[in-house]
Amino acid sequence: MSLRPHTYSTPAITPPTSSRPFPHRAISPNLADNKHHVQLSSYRRDKDRAAAGRRLANNRSVWARPPQRKRSEDELEDGDGDGDIDSKAKRSRRWTLQGSIMAMRSVSSSSSRKWVLYGLGLYLLYLTCLRHLFPHTSPDRTVHSLPLFDTVNSSRSISIKRSSTRFALPRAPLPPALLARRSLEHKVGEDGLLKVNPKSTVNPIHQLIRDARDEWDKKVNTQSKTLLEATKEYTRRYGRKPPEGFDKWWDYVVENNIPLPDEYDQIHRDLLPFRALSPKDLNNRIKQASKLSDTYTLRVKKGSIRTNVFYSADIHGADERLEQQTELLRPIARFLPDLQAVWSVHDTPRTIIGWDYRRELAEHVEDEEWFDEEEEIDLTLSGWSAACPPRSRIKMSNQQFSNASWIPDTSLVNKKFVSSHSKTMDICCHPDVINLHGALAGKLPKVDHLTPIFTLSKTALHADILGVPVEQWTERNSVDIPFEDKVINRLLWRGSNTGTEHDKGTPWRTSHRTRLISLTNHADAGNLDENEQVKIDFIPPPKAMKSKMQLEKFVKKYDLGSWNQRSMDLAFTGSPLQCNVDDGTCDDLIEEFSWADQMTHEDEANYKFIMDVDGNAWSARFKRLLNTGSLIFKATIMPEWWTDRTQPWVHYVPIQIDYSDLYDIMAFFQGLPSKPGESALARDIANAGKNWSATHWRKEDMIAYMFRLYLEWGRLVADKRSDMDFEYDEKMERSRE
Numbered sequence: 001m002s003l004r005p006h007t008y009s010t011p012a013i014t015p016p017t018s019s020r021p022f023p024h025r026a027i028s029p030n031l032a033d034n035k036h037h038v039q040l041s042s043y044r045r046d047k048d049r050a051a052a053g054r055r056l057a058n059n060r061s062v063w064a065r066p067p068q069r070k071r072s073e074d075e076l077e078d079g080d081g082d083g084d085i086d087s088k089a090k091r092s093r094r095w096t097l098q099g100s101i102m103a104m105r106s107v108s109s110s111s112s113r114k115w116v117l118y119g120l121g122l123y124l125l126y127l128t129c130l131r132h133l134f135p136h137t138s139p140d141r142t143v144h145s146l147p148l149f150d151t152v153n154s155s156r157s158i159s160i161k162r163s164s165t166r167f168a169l170p171r172a173p174l175p176p177a178l179l180a181r182r183s184l185e186h187k188v189g190e191d192g193l194l195k196v197n198p199k200s201t202v203n204p205i206h207q208l209i210r211d212a213r214d215e216w217d218k219k220v221n222t223q224s225k226t227l228l229e230a231t232k233e234y235t236r237r238y239g240r241k242p243p244e245g246f247d248k249w250w251d252y253v254v255e256n257n258i259p260l261p262d263e264y265d266q267i268h269r270d271l272l273p274f275r276a277l278s279p280k281d282l283n284n285r286i287k288q289a290s291k292l293s294d295t296y297t298l299r300v301k302k303g304s305i306r307t308n309v310f311y312s313a314d315i316h317g318a319d320e321r322l323e324q325q326t327e328l329l330r331p332i333a334r335f336l337p338d339l340q341a342v343w344s345v346h347d348t349p350r351t352i353i354g355w356d357y358r359r360e361l362a363e364h365v366e367d368e369e370w371f372d373e374e375e376e377i378d379l380t381l382s383g384w385s386a387a388c389p390p391r392s393r394i395k396m397s398n399q400q401f402s403n404a405s406w407i408p409d410t411s412l413v414n415k416k417f418v419s420s421h422s423k424t425m426d427i428c429c430h431p432d433v434i435n436l437h438g439a440l441a442g443k444l445p446k447v448d449h450l451t452p453i454f455t456l457s458k459t460a461l462h463a464d465i466l467g468v469p470v471e472q473w474t475e476r477n478s479v480d481i482p483f484e485d486k487v488i489n490r491l492l493w494r495g496s497n498t499g500t501e502h503d504k505g506t507p508w509r510t511s512h513r514t515r516l517i518s519l520t521n522h523a524d525a526g527n528l529d530e531n532e533q534v535k536i537d538f539i540p541p542p543k544a545m546k547s548k549m550q551l552e553k554f555v556k557k558y559d560l561g562s563w564n565q566r567s568m569d570l571a572f573t574g575s576p577l578q579c580n581v582d583d584g585t586c587d588d589l590i591e592e593f594s595w596a597d598q599m600t601h602e603d604e605a606n607y608k609f610i611m612d613v614d615g616n617a618w619s620a621r622f623k624r625l626l627n628t629g630s631l632i633f634k635a636t637i638m639p640e641w642w643t644d645r646t647q648p649w650v651h652y653v654p655i656q657i658d659y660s661d662l663y664d665i666m667a668f669f670q671g672l673p674s675k676p677g678e679s680a681l682a683r684d685i686a687n688a689g690k691n692w693s694a695t696h697w698r699k700e701d702m703i704a705y706m707f708r709l710y711l712e713w714g715r716l717v718a719d720k721r722s723d724m725d726f727e728y729d730e731k732m733e734r735s736r737e
Contacts, residue, residue: 169687171213172680175542178206191430192423193656196415196539198552203542204417205649205668209681211419212649219647223262226735231728233262243715246726248335249707254734256700263644267709270465271716273353273450276364276371279719284373286452286717289342295453296322298341300710303334311345318345321456324470332707337714337724341454343467347617348439349458354381354447355389358463361450382446387461388428397431406510406518408660410537412555417661418654422644425637426460436657437637438500438511439617457618457638467709468641468702472620476694477627479605483683486608486630491520491666493570493611494599497589500616502579512614512635512657513572517593519659520568523561534560538664544675558663566673567666570611571596604628608682609669611655614638626652626693631669631686635659641705645696651689 177183184200185207196204224230227250234242253261274282290297296309296318305326311318325343344350357377364371385394418424427433427440434440439459455464493516500511508514522534535557545554573596576589601624604610610630612619618638625632634648635655648654653669655662671677715724 169684169691172678172684174206174210178202178210188419190423191426192418192420193416194419196412196417196551198412198555199550201548201550203539203545203551203668204415205665205678206542208417208419208649209685212647216647216650219260219263223260227733228728228730230261231726237262237265238268241725241727243711244337244724244726245335245711245714247728247732249704249711250732251734252332252700252704252707254736256698256704257736258701258704259696260645264705264708265644266466266639266641267705267712271712272365273358273361273463274452274716276361276369277373277450277716278370279717279721281370281373282452283340283717285450286340286342289452290340292342292451292453294318294345295342296345298325298329298343300329300333300336300339300714302338303336305329305333315345321345321471325467328468328470328703328706329710331703332710335707336710337718339710339714339717341710341713342452343454344456344464346455347457347615349455349462349464349617350453351451351463352384352387352445352447352461353450353463354378354386357447357450358387359389377449379447379449382444384427384434384440384443384445384461385431386445386447392428394428394431394434406515407534407536407560408519408658408662410660410663412537412539412552415537415539415660415664416656417664418648418656421634421636421648421654422639424654424656425639427637428461433637433657435507435510436512436515437614438498438508438513439614439637441500441511442506457640459637460639465709465713466639466641468705469618469620470702472624473697473699473702474624474627475698477601477605477624479602479628481605481629483608483629483631483686486606488569488607489609489670490567490569490607491609491611491633492599492604492607492630493520493613494573494596494604495613495615496574496577497572497593498578498615500578502576502585502589504580504583504585508585516611516613516635516659517570517572519560519662520564520570521594522564536560536563536663538667541668541671541675541677543677544672563663567663567670569607573598601628605630608686609633609666611635612652623693623697626689626697629686629690631682632689633662633665641702642697646692650685651692653685 183202184197185202186194186197186200186204188194188211194204194208224233227247230250231242231246234246250261252258277285289295290308291310294311294315296307296311299306299308307322307326309318309322321343322345354377360377361371385392388394424430450463453464454467455462456467456469458464458466495513497513497517499513500506500508502508509518537555537557539551540554540556545551572593575595576586579586579589605628607630610625610628610632612622612625612632612634614636618640619634619636622632622634632652633655634652635657637657646652653665655665667677669677669679669682671679715721718724
């Protein structure tokens with residue numbers, strides 16, 4: 001290991017929307033992504049989405065001067081701007097003068113002419129000398145007709161026109177009976193899954209799309225529009241005041257039109273246990289964590305950034321990850337309190353803490369007491385269940401690690417669909433996931449002390465602090481094919497066999513990627529009779545069903561091999577990775593699977609449906625896939641920084657990690673050979689996902705998340721934590737409409 005200090009002096013003035021590309025290298029610290037990283041494209045501002053960039057183009061910080069009114073296309077609506085009012089006033093004056101002159105010519109009396117000239121002289125005096133004392137007003141005057149520069153009251157609230165429907169797209173209609181809620185519907189459980197009711201006449205996917213639209217619209221329309229509203233909403237959600245610097249974060253939100261300014265619950269969940277530690281205890285733990293192998297530390301001191309690394313130079317891509325996180329930190333460092341953040345260079349998280357330990361920490365937070373650093377905790381516990389509450393399903397079940405069948409249960413009586421993707425990531429509630437995901441299966445983690453480590457991915461069980469990864473981030477793709485012009489009506493996936501270690505002691509055949517390829521590439525031998533073929537049950541698309549007929553009367557068994565040939569195009573690429581040569585596992589992989597060539601992004605864009613699935617950790621390709629405008633199916637157990645800021649069934653299609661719903665969903669959108677699917681809904685979700693990627697996953701959005709995370713972290717590590725609360729003052733106000 002080597003300890004190599006670096007110094008980054010933050011420039012005196014750095015626009016928060018830097019156009020510099022993220023440092024990137026094609027090689028990741030983890031072998032998982034070695035063959036699948038895409039060179040990040042240079043970050044370029046979009047004129048239509050970045051009025052803030054124009055406002056920040058000068059050499060002064062946006063937070064270093066009083067707010068000013070500025071004319072821009074984003075702020076002035078057509079017909080309501082100052083220019084329109086002034087032009088109307090000019091036309092009014094011109095016609096008034098002409099009328100006065102004509103009246104003067106029509107007067108025969110010299111006395112009358114004298115009075116007319118006298119009146120005209122007074123009018124001209126008003127125009128030239130007195131009019132500025134009586135500003136023109138309009139009965140329907142709005143904020144857009146205010147003076148361009150307000151030097152009288154520079155602390156006045158600036159209202160920037162932001163329509164809540166700015167990012168809305170037209171939506172395909174849903175069945176009227178569904179919208180009227182006149183039919184027997186399916187129930188959604190606390191586990192986040194919709195349980196199909198065989199007696200219902202409602203297609204469960206129609207119901208999921210309707211409910212998701214309602215939930216998303218409510219979320220968008222109830223967001224804070226002023227700093228005061230954001231402050232109150234923060235206190236309502238978390239029971240405390242925002243951190244000091246919250247007004248600077250809000251300035252950044254307004255300037256860069258950051259959507260959903262209230263949706264940062266992931267930060268609260270991650271940092272809650274650390275609030276039980278005293279500043280002294282927390283800083284001691286940070287000091288110890290900074291000496292752990294394969295880590296680097298970011299330090300902010302009076303706006304300057306310093307980094308220390310404690311990882312081997314042989315870890316390819318580690319330097320790039322350090323530079324990427326520094327790039328996110330650089331534009332906001334001067335607005336942050338002094339702090340240290342220790343980051344892991346790897347894809348995977350590090351820390352599991354026991355449930356009793358987590359509960360004690362939460363109780364100390366609630367009681368506003370420090371957790372005694374000398375207090376003993378039980379570190380003998382092991383296994384995923386150690387991190388779960390006593391009455392959770394994982395504690396009540398007899399979970400056994402085994403090579404379960406790769407064929408999921410698709411029977412109607414057990415058929416379920418994802419409603420809340422985040423809830424299905426709760427492993428305590430979904431213990432079956434352990435056998436089905438390579439990040440969990442065959443592992444027996446031991447609980448540890450609460451360790452302050454920032455990481456790029458985690459499960460809901462881990463105690464690491466989730467950050468924002470930027471690998472494979474790209475603003476837009478080079479190929480843009482509208483959904484209706486995509487010519488391949490099949491589900492696509494290409495990737496490596498990562499996700500687990502492949503050896504005789506690991507249940508790799510049931511890991512998430514291996515099962516996906518086994519399932520979607522199954523083909524029955526030609527000499528099998530119908531009774532010997534592998535069958536699956538799925539619900540036909542709505543157009544293949546008679547109205548007001550119960551689902552149980554339409555569900556049929558279909559030949560898996562035939563459906564794979566028609567609908568699936570999924571394959572491993574290259575050659576086996578992460579496998580044991582000595583015990584023959586690499587040879588097993590070569591023999592059991594077909595290995596395809598890698599596919600270009602241009603060819604990928606021709607597919608209407610694309611699958612996204614976890615690798616060793618999170619999937620770094622999701623942003624790029626959304627950009628394709630294809631309908632993205634996503635199976636994951638990893639919450640990410642954007643999870644609370646998107647909506648499954650509105651922006652993408654969530655898939656269970658056992659893939660039991662995959663064929664139902666594919667049939668719904670793709671259709672049957674004789675009956676069409678719901679192509680309009682597929683197009684809507686694909687377009688909404690692409691639009692969401694362009695408006696909610698910009699570089700500015702990632703910086704905004706880290707800005708708020710670092711403000712919270714800065715308060716926690718401050719010696720006088722109680723002095724780091726934000727106090728609202730209306731002079732700080734900048735509102736968004």
